[in-house]
Amino acid sequence: MENLKGIKNIIFDLGNVLIPLQIQKASEVFQNLMNNDLSPEAFIEKNGDAFQAYETGKISTSRFIETLRKDMNPEVTYEQIIDAWNMALGDFPARHVELVSKLRPHFHLFILSNTNELHAKRFETEVPGVSHIGDLFDGLHYSHIEGLRKPQPELYEKVIRKNDLVPSETLFADDLKENLEVAEKFGIKTLHVTPDVDIYEWFLG
Secondary structure (H helix, E strand, C coil): CHHHCCCCEEEECCECCCECECHHHHHHHHHHHECCCCCHHHHHHHCHHHHHHHHCCCCCHHHHHHHHHCCECCCCCHHHHHHHHHCCECCCCHHHHHHHHHHCCCCEEEEEECCCHHHHHHHHCCCCCCCCHHHHCCEEEEHHHHCCCCCCHHHHHHHHHHHCCCHHHEEEEECCHHHHHHHHHCCCEEEECCCCCCHHHHHHC
């Protein structure tokens, strides 16, 4: 744990940090459900406002699905859209559960994730070896619950305040540089999790 000198608190992002994302796989499934020739990029751009609203809890799951349904074939069901949406999440690796379990006796651990109600329901109870992801962490901060999303500074302020964190004693691991840059402005130390970073080895090596 050489990299963690002076650290008492660790905040993890979820997607592409603790949970692998399968965006291409989800895109392919959506393409098969759609009734038009929108590219995945055009589909995302068209529904960008709905994605952000859903991610910050401003619209319900049913309203979100109905928004996406406008681009789907008439016979596509509510459940098929949910399955396609959840396809973006891979399985929570057992190795990452082991990582968190080994860190927990020594640090306060938190999740800070831009996520949504459907994805949270999908991953929360599918973590190997525990009944709920909350069993592994001291606090869970989801954008759709907090009403804010990274990199909004107000979200970082909220997490610091709610958990009484000392920024200089806190490390934040995220896959997006823009999310880390805001954390650094608060004095939080950061780890940019790129594809070539093995977080198990980084934290425990």
